[in-house]
Amino acid sequence: WPGSNPKDNDFFLACQDRSFEQVKVSAFGSTHRADCLPEDDHFLGMLVQAKADVTCIFGKSWDLHVEQALRITAERNLEMIEGSVAYLKEATQKPVFYDAEHFFDGFKSDPGYALATLESAMSGGADRVILCDTNGGALPHEIERAIGAARGHLPAIQLGIHVHNDGGLAVANTLRAVEAGVCQVQGTINGIGERCGNVDLTTIIANLELKYGYRCLPEGRLQGITRLSRKVWETLAFDGPLGQPYVGSSAFAHKGGVHVSAVQRNPETYEHVTPESVGNSRKILISELSGGSNVRAKLANRYPELQGKTSATNILEDIQDKEHAGYSFENADGSFDLLVRRHLGHFSPCFEPIYYRIYSPANESASDQNDVTIAGAIEASVKVRIGDEEILCAAEGNGPVDALNQALRQALQARFPEINDLHLSDYTVRVINSTQETAAKVRVHLEHTFEGG
Known part of the structure; x- marks a missing residue:
């Protein structure tokens, strides 16, 4: 204007x-x-x-x-x-x-x-x-x-x-x-x-091109619409809706075992267009509602061992037991991958945690106990084993999560320098059984970004 x-x-x-x-x-x-x-x-x-x-x-x-x-x-x-x-x-x-x-x-x-x-x-x-x-x-x-x-x-x-x-x-x-x-x-x-x-122009353009036959973009450019959508969300520092039509990360996500089994045979059974037509991709979700087909479909390329039904069935049973106890694998691909590695004998941890401690100094005269510049920083100590070596490190942070993060980084960065490019981008904590009040179990979801080459 x-x-x-x-x-x-x-x-x-x-x-x-x-x-x-x-x-x-x-x-x-x-x-x-x-x-x-x-x-x-x-x-x-x-x-x-x-x-x-x-x-x-x-x-x-x-x-x-x-x-x-x-x-x-x-x-x-x-x-x-x-x-x-x-x-x-x-x-x-x-x-x-x-x-x-x-x-x-x-x-x-x-x-x-x-x-x-x-x-x-x-x-x-x-x-x-x-x-x-x-x-x-x-x-x-x-x-x-x-x-x-x-x-x-x-x-x-x-x-x-x-x-x-x-x-x-x-x-x-x-x-x-x-x-x-x-x-x-x-x-x-x-x-x-x-x-x-x-x-939403991403939805309109996709509908007009794929459903109505109009040419809205130059030939071949419709495949870039998902990338464009996510770039705009990123520029605004927002996470777009998972279920945003055509371009959302869950727009072509399948969870139910019956759905996944059918999609493997013919994607048209549960997809109104191909995800590739708009530059998106199919996503197989894993949860207690999944069937063995979900597990096989998700990891068919990475783990050929899952071609046999026995491995997939054992993994599925483990997932269902853990989700019943409070875990959630639906949007936790890292946790799912580690679980599969354990079942296949591929799990080889880079380090073993021995213990950690958190120390929170109390400054009763502080006017704001949440202000670390007044009340004092939280201190954490972490001891890990890397090979035959035990390493103990301590660090201060703005709260227990930050302190633990800093201490663990100190313990690992000499042997694993790439950790300097790994950043915690988000974490959430959800109470599972709220009726237990302070004794309730919680589910923690971590997201990291890697900025290395």
């Missing part, structure tokens, strides 16, 4: 010095203020100065907003829409798109006026009009009916769709809009947006 903040101004200025092969930069803003002419509006002027490939402005299509948000007459709103579009068309000499904000709510309230706002945008020279479900509450049949009315009222109009996901129908509404004849979809990668989000 040029003019809204210095960062956006710098962005559009930087774009003027670059050429993009596959991107068209769009500057976004609103219709001009009610108390001035288009050419005197500061923000319309900033849109012109942005020199973007496309300019997109929004205006009001809902009489409720015209009366209560803008507090102007219906006629003045129509003048602002037409005047703003016409000014930008003349000043930029480039395409101008008009976002009809709250169009579907406006159509339900006053169909005639909502359509009149589109007509004003067209009269001003809008190259495309995007119909917006800004509150995200429209239903698919309402989307279809309103689009049909718009196309019937203005046969030459080129329409786009912009929906939010407040009702959980963003994907359904967008696909219905495409079926009804729109030629553009506005959305975001992973559906990131205010409130409940916008429509």
